[in-house]
Amino acid sequence: MYDLKYHRATSVDDAVAKRAAASDGQFLAGGQTLLPTMKHRLAAPSDLIDLRGIGGLAGIEVSGRNVTIGAMTTHAAVAGSAELAKVCPALAALAGGIGDPAVRHQGTIGGSIANNDPAADYPAGLLALAATISTNKRKIAADDFFTGLFSTALEEGEIIVSVSFEAPAQCGYAKFPNPASRYAMTGVFVAKGGGGAVRVAVTGAGGDGVFRHDGLEKALAAEWSASAADGVAISSDGLMSDIHCDAAYRANLIKAMAKRAVSAA
Amino acid sequence: MTEQGIGARVLRKEDKRFITGKGRYTDDIRNERQAYAAFVRSPHAHARVKGIDSAEAEKMDGVIAVLNGKQLTGDGIGNLICGWGVSSKDGSPMNMGAWSALATDKVRYVGDAVVLVVAETQAAARAAAEAVIVDYEELPAVVHAVDALKKGAPQVHDNAPGNLIFDWGLGDEAAADKALKGAAHVTEMEIVNNRLSPNPMEPRSAIATYDEAEDHYTLHTTSQNPHVARLVLSAFYQVAPEHKLRVIAPDVGGGFGSKIYIYPEEIACLWASMKTRRSVKWTSSRSEAFMTDAHGRDHVTTARIGFDANNRIVGFKIDTVANLGAYMSLFSSAVPTYLYATLLSGQYDIANIYCNVRTVYTNTVPVDAYRGAGRPEACFLVERIMETAAREMGVDPAELRRANFVKSFPHQTPVIMAYDAGDFAGNLDQALEAADYKGFPARRAEAAKRGKLRGIGLASYIEACGIAPSAAVGSLGAGVGLWESAEVRVNPVGTIEVLTGSHSHGQGHETTFAQVVADRFDLPIENIQIVHGDTDKVQFGMGTYGSRSGPVGLSAIVKALDKVEAKVRKIAAHVLEVSEDDLVIENGQVKVAGTDRAMAWHEVGLAAYTAHNLPAGMEPGLKEGAFYDPTNFTFPAGTYVCEVEVDPETGTTEIVQFVASDDFGTIINPMIVEGQVHGGIAQGVGQAMLENVVYDADGQLLSASYMDYAMPRADDLPSFAIHHHSTKSPSNPLGLKGCGEAGAIGSPPAIINAITDAIGNNDLDMPATPPRVWAALNAASAKIAAE
Amino acid sequence: MTEISMTVNGKRTRAAVPDNTLLVEFLREHLRLTGTHVGCDTSQCGACVVHVDGRAMKSCTMLAASAEGAEVTTIEGLSNGELHxxxxxxxxxxxxxxxxxxxxxxxxxxxxxxxxxxxxxxxxxxxxxxxxxxxxxxxxxxxxxxxxxxxxxxxxxxx
Structure with missing residues (x-):
């Protein structure tokens, strides 16, 4: 890891100010992706601004079907939240499948979505749940937030404060883990809103990162069943191909995981 | 059997330090005035080194020295060598290319070391390494062995035209051809044995310390064989004379073959320690380990096996291309030859075998022995082709094997080996019974109702352990003898130290070796200490690999114990004034049988050292050494049964049952032996279903971390059912055969046979990942649809 | 350099370390608690797992500075005398x-x-x-x- 200057932020404003003062500052949330990247010398921020000390950024609030999760809430906390499990068990299960127990004790929802790894789980969940990402400056709809591989709508000096969504009537997530990294080789989150609107988000497969699948959404809106998903033709155009599997296999996984997600919902 | 003797499940003596965090691995050691090393490594698979600019690096804070290959060779440090000479069929010697610890003119794989930086801190060393500017002229690279043999392929070493290291054969080609021509049925296969990274959890590490006053070096290193390291470092690399070099391999966190070899880093650190007059430490990161630890396997083979009308094998012909990587590592030549082709008879009585092996240079990490070394390649080939032949001929695979088993011993195969003991049908029967082989059709039908494809696969493996005898391996080209040494020191108070040339890096020698001594003299195991891993303490030894610690290492201890016992009897007979024949050793005493007259064990020790009353002419003391050179290899064998369920939707395979029936001869500690089998099978599962080293066409390593190289995790594996059906080895005093590698040898073919059985498509390479299984399943469906 | 203080295996510890020091480096190199190991550089092998404020964490993927004020338990401190x-x-x-x-x-x-x-x-x-x-x-x-x-x-x- 290259030399750096470490800062402990006491508030969101303090964090923003410290980053602004740095030549190439980065916020440090759980650090479960950033620190390994820095260890490999693939990232070299001049300054790290640790967000752990900021009060009020962690915690889960459930009010009726409205859920708000603080940005610094760990995956373990999301996975273990009894309140969340009552209204949206699929998101709790998703969090419980990220990384491993030790990683889940440090990794945070805010850090995960700010990084927007194309194989991360949360982006699929939040996109399918039509979540709103609240920052220190504004509210951003998930549809606008995830803009491509490792890129988001976040601007300079913008910090995620929380994510919120209305728990849908039904939702489910199924992930096929990469056997090496255990990230999603493909993960599909399906959500059916109270009005019958269906959103299907796919992670791990898209060449541009997380995306919504129109064909699956239409089919599942018409009939909410695994067999409806089974009837959808999944194109492999634009899907990732790497040493682990090709686009055709990922297309197959989209269908298989969609079916499982619906069954689990 | 006593409570702590041979056959007892004694808990391990060494565990306490490991479970409390008090183990002492190389990287845990910190010397006075310790500096840190970092290597500048080639980012190219193949390039000419046109120049090195170290000026910036040398000026940086904390930098002590920046050293390159020209300085290294200028100081007379020799090239790394392969220690086993294998000649081509035409008698010409193997084409060994030069390998300098730091590259001088050319780099030949991504990770090839070019410059060594020594600095006050690890961070300073790494920073300076990044500041070294190496001017490379990139050259085209070749990655696959078959490609390397093609006309016009990039030339890796000038003295190996066409990248061919040797073209070697074993057996009678004309006889094999003739037998195949007359066969009633011939099965032909092309088989790829995938490339693996050994991945012991402790990365390699070395600390070299030069003592200027004594002109003496100490090397702490992660080695499976510290004495061989010392011998090679002094005799071939001329780093230091043997008597001025102490090599210590303290606690070592796994090896699996990868820590047998002497690597450039150890040589460079020793040399740098002398240059800088500092203790120089290097510890590999996992990323460096993927780039520099010797890989395993990487064969491409075509084979034909012929049967007569009665399903008896008449001939077997094999053609293998083996990738040895960019340089010939220490034992690389022996692995695809004498450790491979010699096992191609499997458990079967085959009159005619011929094997041709071409070894090849490529722009990849050197390839050498990895758990099993050659024998997994042989077993995979034999057991895949037997299963395939059975399917083609419509015969039960178990019965085709049984019909061809070697049934009487000794049995001379046409490929050197003389099998000396075994009961192959006994192991097969035990495995089939334990796996409820007969009940499989019902289980398959039940799985089908759940939408799962269930398959079953067998592998009846044989391997050879304890490579020996020395004269024989010498005649085959080995540069070393393959005996083992031991020294047993009985102290004046009767406690015992056993010094062994074997090395434990997880195998539990401190317990099993002590059990043998406890068993012999009926002493508490706490009174016995096993000493290993330090060339200043143990005089010489060949180390631990090839499952040799039991059959060879323990045999040397037994031989030394024989000598100790002889002297103990002489002393006790003299003191007690009886005949030696009247004495029995039990319960911590040397007793006169049938009487209450006895000397306590410690009294014998004391008598030996006080020397007040010894038989006339006897030397004082009670310390005996022995060198043991086995009369033959040992031949562990057995049958593994694997049962899988494949999810047709994703191609995911779950191992639902894994049964092993092993013949390891005498078993000293069943708990430890079972642990060895568990670990071996897990590595076999890794090879068969998960692990794969992948290079791109330019020679960049794509599977360079655990993000892309799939290590077996707990949830990838089932629990294993381990059974024993043993015949004693007649080739060593305890009847041991060795158990360290069997699991990794027998499991891959059993697994692939099971998966191919499940999906109805025999065309499936390792690792059988879900995408591959899914594709093979679709291909099988498409074929059925077309028909 | 950053001033850090934490409790490791029940003992209060205070030190000034380079800002980029990982918790595992602090434990191994500064406190010489070498029971915590490093087996990979991608946060996957788990040889470095310690307890921070009672939870298992990978000490190779945490800055020492981030453990400010924390209670850290390593393998050496898992038990007192008797084995855990x-x-x-x-x-x-x-x-x-x-x-x-x-x-x-x-x-x-x-x-x-x-x-x-x-x-x-x-x-x-x-x-x-x-x-x-x-x-x-x-x-x-x-x-x-x-x-x-x-x-x-x-x-x-x-x-």
Whole structure:
């Protein structure tokens, strides 16, 4: 890891100010992706601004079907939240499948979505749940937030404060883990809103990162069943191909995981 | 059997330090005035080194020295060598290319070391390494062995035209051809044995310390064989004379073959320690380990096996291309030859075998022995082709094997080996019974109702352990003898130290070796200490690999114990004034049988050292050494049964049952032996279903971390059912055969046979990942649809 | 340099370390607690697992500075004198061979059992295998590690 200057932020404003003062500052949330990247010398921020000390950024609030999760809430906390499990068990299960127990004790929802790894789980969940990402400056709809591989709508000096969504009537997530990294080789989150609107988000497969699948959404809106998903033709155009599997296999996984997600919902 | 003797499940003596965090691995050691090393490594698979600019690096804070290959060779440090000479069929010697610890003119794989930086801190060393500017002229690279043999392929070493290291054969080609021509049925296969990274959890590490006053070096290193390291470092690399070099391999966190070899880093650190007059430490990161630890396997083979009308094998012909990587590592030549082709008879009585092996240079990490070394390649080939032949001929695979088993011993195969003991049908029967082989059709039908494809696969493996005898391996080209040494020191108070040339890096020698001594003299195991891993303490030894610690290492201890016992009897007979024949050793005493007259064990020790009353002419003391050179290899064998369920939707395979029936001869500690089998099978599962080293066409390593190289995790594996059906080895005093590698040898073919059985498509390479299984399943469906 | 203070194995510790010091480097190099190991550089092998404020964490993926004020327990501090039940279980079930992954494995196992017992959840073999996703062992094939954790869980429940 290259030399750096470490800062402990006491508030969101303090964090923003410290980053602004740095030549190439980065916020440090759980650090479960950033620190390994820095260890490999693939990232070299001049300054790290640790967000752990900021009060009020962690915690889960459930009010009726409205859920708000603080940005610094760990995956373990999301996975273990009894309140969340009552209204949206699929998101709790998703969090419980990220990384491993030790990683889940440090990794945070805010850090995960700010990084927007194309194989991360949360982006699929939040996109399918039509979540709103609240920052220190504004509210951003998930549809606008995830803009491509490792890129988001976040601007300079913008910090995620929380994510919120209305728990849908039904939702489910199924992930096929990469056997090496255990990230999603493909993960599909399906959500059916109270009005019958269906959103299907796919992670791990898209060449541009997380995306919504129109064909699956239409089919599942018409009939909410695994067999409806089974009837959808999944194109492999634009899907990732790497040493682990090709686009055709990922297309197959989209269908298989969609079916499982619906069954689990 | 006593409570702590041979056959007892004694808990391990060494565990306490490991479970409390008090183990002492190389990287845990910190010397006075310790500096840190970092290597500048080639980012190219193949390039000419046109120049090195170290000026910036040398000026940086904390930098002590920046050293390159020209300085290294200028100081007379020799090239790394392969220690086993294998000649081509035409008698010409193997084409060994030069390998300098730091590259001088050319780099030949991504990770090839070019410059060594020594600095006050690890961070300073790494920073300076990044500041070294190496001017490379990139050259085209070749990655696959078959490609390397093609006309016009990039030339890796000038003295190996066409990248061919040797073209070697074993057996009678004309006889094999003739037998195949007359066969009633011939099965032909092309088989790829995938490339693996050994991945012991402790990365390699070395600390070299030069003592200027004594002109003496100490090397702490992660080695499976510290004495061989010392011998090679002094005799071939001329780093230091043997008597001025102490090599210590303290606690070592796994090896699996990868820590047998002497690597450039150890040589460079020793040399740098002398240059800088500092203790120089290097510890590999996992990323460096993927780039520099010797890989395993990487064969491409075509084979034909012929049967007569009665399903008896008449001939077997094999053609293998083996990738040895960019340089010939220490034992690389022996692995695809004498450790491979010699096992191609499997458990079967085959009159005619011929094997041709071409070894090849490529722009990849050197390839050498990895758990099993050659024998997994042989077993995979034999057991895949037997299963395939059975399917083609419509015969039960178990019965085709049984019909061809070697049934009487000794049995001379046409490929050197003389099998000396075994009961192959006994192991097969035990495995089939334990796996409820007969009940499989019902289980398959039940799985089908759940939408799962269930398959079953067998592998009846044989391997050879304890490579020996020395004269024989010498005649085959080995540069070393393959005996083992031991020294047993009985102290004046009767406690015992056993010094062994074997090395434990997880195998539990401190317990099993002590059990043998406890068993012999009926002493508490706490009174016995096993000493290993330090060339200043143990005089010489060949180390631990090839499952040799039991059959060879323990045999040397037994031989030394024989000598100790002889002297103990002489002393006790003299003191007690009886005949030696009247004495029995039990319960911590040397007793006169049938009487209450006895000397306590410690009294014998004391008598030996006080020397007040010894038989006339006897030397004082009670310390005996022995060198043991086995009369033959040992031949562990057995049958593994694997049962899988494949999810047709994703191609995911779950191992639902894994049964092993092993013949390891005498078993000293069943708990430890079972642990060895568990670990071996897990590595076999890794090879068969998960692990794969992948290079791109330019020679960049794509599977360079655990993000892309799939290590077996707990949830990838089932629990294993381990059974024993043993015949004693007649080739060593305890009847041991060795158990360290069997699991990794027998499991891959059993697994692939099971998966191919499940999906109805025999065309499936390792690792059988879900995408591959899914594709093979679709291909099988498409074929059925077309028909 | 950053001033840090934390409690490690019950002892208050204060030091000035380079800002980029990882917790594992602080433990191994500054405190010489070498029982915590480093087996990879991608936060996957788990040889470095310690407890921070009672939770298993990968000390290779945490800055020492981030552990400011924390209670850190390493393998050396898991028990006082007597073996922790999980340590005993690893020995009694032959849950280790080379021993390198063992400290992280035991720390993860103790954390796992504590979490399941606190939540009143049953720790099945399947759950144990899933929970071990972040701990890689190359020697044992996990067979005896699973047995050790089952036994350790029973011992911990018995108190």
């Amino acid at each position: 039940p999980m340590q005993a279980a690893f020995k009694e079930n032959h849950g280790l061979q080379c021993g390198f992954c063992t400290p992280g494995m035991i720390m993860s196992a103790a954390d796992m059992v504590a979490r399941y017992q606190a939540a009143g959840r049953e720790l099945t073999e399947k759950a144990i295998r899933h929970e071990l996703e972040g701990n890689i062992c190359r020697c044992t094939g996990y067979h005896n590690i699973v047995r050790a954790i089952q036994d350790g869980a029973a011992k911990m429940a018995a108190g």
